[in-house]
Amino acid sequence: MRAKVEVMLKDGVLDPQGEAVCHALGSLGFDGVSKVRQGKIIELDLxxxxxxDDVRAMCEKLLANTVIETYRIEIG
Amino acid sequence: MRAKVEVMLKDGVLDPQGEAVCHALGSLGFDGVSKVRQGKIIELDLxxxxxxDDVRAMCEKLLANTVIETYRIEIG
Incomplete structure (x- = not known):
C-alpha cells in the first residue's frame, strides 16, 4: 500500500523559500502571483x-516538525 | 484563486533524501517501509x-526541473 504525506509550514511561520519563488516568478514576468508557500511531499511504500495511525506516528516522530509544520495524510 | 503544484523526481532518478527518510524510519522501529520518495509542494495565490496554462509555464520555467522532475497542477 501507499501513503502520501503533505507537510506545510503553519500559517504565520515565515517561508523564505516560498517568498524567493514568489519574487522569482515576478522577475520572470508572471504577474498576479501574490503569495507562494512551499512544502514537502513524502510518498511511502508500506x-x-x-x-x-502508524503513518501519523511517523509524522509526529520524524516526517514533520509539529512546532512549525502541519501534515496531512492520504492513504491509498 | 489558488493553485497547487506537486513536483516529484522522475522514476529512476536517485532520491537520496527519500532514502535517508526510509532508513531513519527503519531505525525508529517503523518496519515495513520499503520505499520513500520525497518531493515538493508549491501553493500559489494567483x-x-x-x-x-499560465501555471504550466511557471512550472516549465522555474518550479520544476523537467529533466529530472515531473509536476502535477491542481487548480482551485
Missing part, C-alpha cells in the same frame, strides 16, 4: 496492514 | 483569471 507493508499491507499499515494503518493511518 | 490573480483571478490565471489559467492552468
Amino acid at each position: 507493508a499491507d496492514g499499515t494503518t493511518k | 490573480a483571478d483569471g490565471t489559467t492552468k
Whole structure:
C-alpha cells in the first residue's frame, strides 16, 4: 500500500523559500502571483496492514516538525 | 484563486533524501517501509483569471526541473 504525506509550514511561520519563488516568478514576468508557500511531499511504500495511525506516528516522530509544520495524510 | 503544484523526481532518478527518510524510519522501529520518495509542494495565490496554462509555464520555467522532475497542477 501507499501513503502520501503533505507537510506545510503553519500559517504565520515565515517561508523564505516560498517568498524567493514568489519574487522569482515576478522577475520572470508572471504577474498576479501574490503569495507562494512551499512544502514537502513524502510518498511511502508500506507493508499491507499499515494503518493511518502508524503513518501519523511517523509524522509526529520524524516526517514533520509539529512546532512549525502541519501534515496531512492520504492513504491509498 | 489558488493553485497547487506537486513536483516529484522522475522514476529512476536517485532520491537520496527519500532514502535517508526510509532508513531513519527503519531505525525508529517503523518496519515495513520499503520505499520513500520525497518531493515538493508549491501553493500559489494567483490573480483571478490565471489559467492552468499560465501555471504550466511557471512550472516549465522555474518550479520544476523537467529533466529530472515531473509536476502535477491542481487548480482551485
